[in-house]
Structures are given as structure tokens and as C-alpha cells.
Amino acid sequence: MLPQERIIVPLDVPDLESAIAQVETLPDVTFWKVGLELFVSAGPAILDYLKQHNKRIFLDLKFHDIPNTVAGACRAAIKYNVDFLTIHASAGKEALQAAVETKQASTAPPKLLAVTLLTSINDRSLAFDLQVPIELPEYILKMAMLAQENGIDGAVCSPQEVAKLREVCGDNFWLICPGVRPEFADNGDQKRVMTPKQALNAGADYLVIGRPITQSETPQLIWQKICQEIME
Numbered sequence: 001m002l003p004q005e006r007i008i009v010p011l012d013v014p015d016l017e018s019a020i021a022q023v024e025t026l027p028d029v030t031f032w033k034v035g036l037e038l039f040v041s042a043g044p045a046i047l048d049y050l051k052q053h054n055k056r057i058f059l060d061l062k063f064h065d066i067p068n069t070v071a072g073a074c075r076a077a078i079k080y081n082v083d084f085l086t087i088h089a090s091a092g093k094e095a096l097q098a099a100v101e102t103k104q105a106s107t108a109p110p111k112l113l114a115v116t117l118l119t120s121i122n123d124r125s126l127a128f129d130l131q132v133p134i135e136l137p138e139y140i141l142k143m144a145m146l147a148q149e150n151g152i153d154g155a156v157c158s159p160q161e162v163a164k165l166r167e168v169c170g171d172n173f174w175l176i177c178p179g180v181r182p183e184f185a186d187n188g189d190q191k192r193v194m195t196p197k198q199a200l201n202a203g204a205d206y207l208v209i210g211r212p213i214t215q216s217e218t219p220q221l222i223w224q225k226i227c228q229e230i231m232e
């Protein structure tokens, strides 16, 4: 795989027209992420468009519900024939198992990824807002292990945790990192960040990089700059 094929760009836009415009602006991007904003607005039409243009798809709907509802949502999403699909690890063991059972009953299943802890959460908000009484790195490791033990294919984590998860979960567990910021970019609401090169060196399989590219005045130039950086 070429290094630039390891960068997933989110289509965090309000409608189908804006999504198509963004894909056209970045013709070299091979892997796009469709999240809640766009899917709630445009529905599966955006998935059809991406498939027609031979793009890979990360459907990032982050399911978090009771097992029966998660199973039903996975069954519906799997029909779209996407590459990656997300569920929150904190939905719990039975919901993770329900997602995996649904996937196993399908002929062309996506990789199921468990979100360990949103990259917008830091140690302080984990302790004081969410009242989780263990240290952040330990919590993330526990979420990844819960996912792996129950048959999930990989985890979404920040680059700051990826080396530890790689060491513990091994090479047959996909590690996908949002919270990636080139030196020149603002962190925005991302709290646990590293640069693209640091994230890949730490063991990430794929990086999700959005606003530093898509909200720049020159998205194609920034894309090329990031690709250059990770190839050096």
C-alpha cells in the first residue's frame, strides 16, 4: 500500500453537494470517511457516489446502543458494502458480540472497529466529567482489549495510545487514528494529538486527517505536503 493510501479524509460536510465538491477537490484521496453529519443529511447516496468513483469507505456512525439495536444497525450498515464500520467499545461486551455475530452472518462484511475513547476527551474530562476512576491510558487499553476479546477487528484510538495498543493487541488488530495534526495545524477540539509521521511511526495502520486539509484554503497542496512528510 502506498503511504498516502493510509490517510483517510472525513467528509464532515452538511450535504451531498458539498461532499461531492470535496471529493472532486481532492482527486488523489482514495479513502473517505462518512460520519454522522453527512449520513444523517444525505443517506446512502454518498456511499453510492463514492463506490462509483472507486473510493474506499469508512462509515463512521459510532453505534452505541443496546445489543439488539446495535445488531440491527450493523445489519443495515453492512448491506452498504463499506470497508470500515464503527461501534463504541463502551457499548459493552454484549453489544460488541452482537455486532460481531451480525458481521459473521454477512457475505461481504466490513472491518468492525471499536472507538476506545473519543480523541476530544483528555485525562481531566475522563476523570471529572465522565467520572471514570482509572488513568486514561489504562482505560483505553481496557476498551481495546474488551473489543479484541469479543471479536472486533480493530480500534479507533489517538496516536498517543497506538504504540501501547500495538504492543498488547498485536499486528492482527487494525489501529486507526484520528487526532492527527501536522505541526502547522490547529488542534481545534482534538485533545490527544500527534503529527502524521509520529502516528505512523508509533504503529497506526490508518490516519484520519480532516480539517487541516479540508478547511485549508489550498486543500490539494496541504494533502500533498502531508503525503510528502509521511514518505520522507
Ligand SMILES: O=c1ccn([C@@H]2O[C@H](COP(=O)(O)O)[C@@H](O)[C@H]2O)c(=O)[nH]1
Pocket (backbone or CB within 6 Å): 010, 012, 033, 035, 115, 117, 118, 119, 120, 156, 157, 178, 179, 180, 188, 190, 208, 209, 210, 211, 212
Ligand atoms: O475518537 C475519535 C473518533 C472519530 N473521530 C472523527 O475523525 C475525524 C477527525 O477530523 P479532524 O477534522 O481531523 O479533527 C472527525 O470526522 C471525527 O468525527 C475523531 O476525531 N475522534
